[in-house]
Amino acid sequence: MNEDEPRSDQAPEDGAGTGAGQPTEATGTAGQPTAEHDGSERETGSEHQGARRMPWETGGRTHTQGSESSSRVSVVDEQPPRPAPPPGSSEDEYKWHTYRFYPSGHPDAVEFIDVYKSFGRSRVLGGLNMGLPEGMVSMIIGPSGTGKSVCIKHMVGLLYPDQGDVLVHGESVPSMPDDDLFEMRKKFGLLFQDGALFGSMNVYDNVSFPLRQHTEKGEDEIEEIVMHRLTEVGLSDARDKMPNELSGGMRKRAGFARALVLEPDIVLFDEPDSGLDPVRTALLGELILEIHRDAMEDAKAKQKQHLPTFCVITHDILTARRVADYINVLWKGRIVEAGPSEDMLNSENPFIRQFLSGESKGPLSMD
Secondary structure, eight states: OOTTSOOSOOSOOTTOSOOTTOOSOOOSOTTSOOGGGSGGGOOOHHHHHHHSOOGGGSOTTSOOTTSOOOOSSOOOSSOOOOOOOOTTOOGGGGTTOOOEEOOOSSOEEEEEEEEEEEETTEEEEEEEEEEEETTSEEEEEOSTTSSHHHHHHHHTTSSOOSEEEEEETTEESTTOOHHHHHHHHTTEEEEOTTOOOOTTSOHHHHHHHHHHHHOOOOHHHHHHHHHHHHHHTTOGGGTTOOGGGSOHHHHHHHHHHHHHTTOOSEEEEESTTTTOOHHHHHHHHHHHHHHHHHHHHHHHHTTOSSOOEEEEEOSOHHHHHHHOSEEEEEETTEEEEEEEHHHHHTOOOHHHHHHHHTOSSSSOOOO
8 A cells, every 4th residue: 555545444443432531523503512512521520539449449540441441431332434624625635634533541631622712814733632631641643733732732721612612530621710710720730842931040040930929828837848959959959050151951951840839640741852962851750750650659648639740742762662652643723633642653644654753754744
């Protein structure tokens, strides 16, 4: 078969029709949950706790494709009908989108349901269905300008969808009152591309800033927390340095420490490897894995309601291979395929193979 032709065997194997938290019907009205996604399928509040085991009773970061899934959406035997392309687009533009969602075995911490977002005449998200499984390190990868960073802004309520819904732990972000939205944002830690440190503050004050703004902790307790996080990222000796005295990698690590001080349930990394050399990129990937592992152990020990969920946006394929538990491949505002990293790295989809291998020939071009 010519690699540039779409595969005819689009249907997944039995039992691999959809991933955790993904819509099983992709053809519902834009912005409206389909039959599989009405309120009865979601678990929130006390009902959520009684409906399934607490997350610290599960297997954590291990993939459970062959075991019973605790997903909100059951795996189906048949592939749902192929969704129509976004209004104004042709079927040919989306011929490489198989819309396969391989199950993770975990409920979704964050879920996008038929999300559309445009800026003027430029449509960025065109009916996005995507999930970030709880307790895993997920990645959103795809070509530049395809909406990856826009997804982050939707998760924390900095942007609202034109149509569709975004759920965080089962609660609709666009529907939240301002007070609830403010509290919800405390669930997130965010590492920006360049660290985004305050230039007028030293490292210690930068990292302690969220604690001073959002908690009533005393300075002794703040110092204990901040120094613990700075030690984790290898910056305990740099507490008094100003951002302009730090290297690019050190600024990112300081930003990482600041993202962790409130013990967030969800940590977002917006291209953390941008501007780093290959060795420091690899070290940062190891640091992400190490801190996620420690956070998992802490969440289980404290019997927290939600396991820590990390989401990394990156173009670096080596980082995806080293770090990712679950990969969402985003292109043209929709997910091409999504699933555990081993499924994506071994995908037969020509677009995914081209992108993950960095080849010049394939469906993706300079256009």
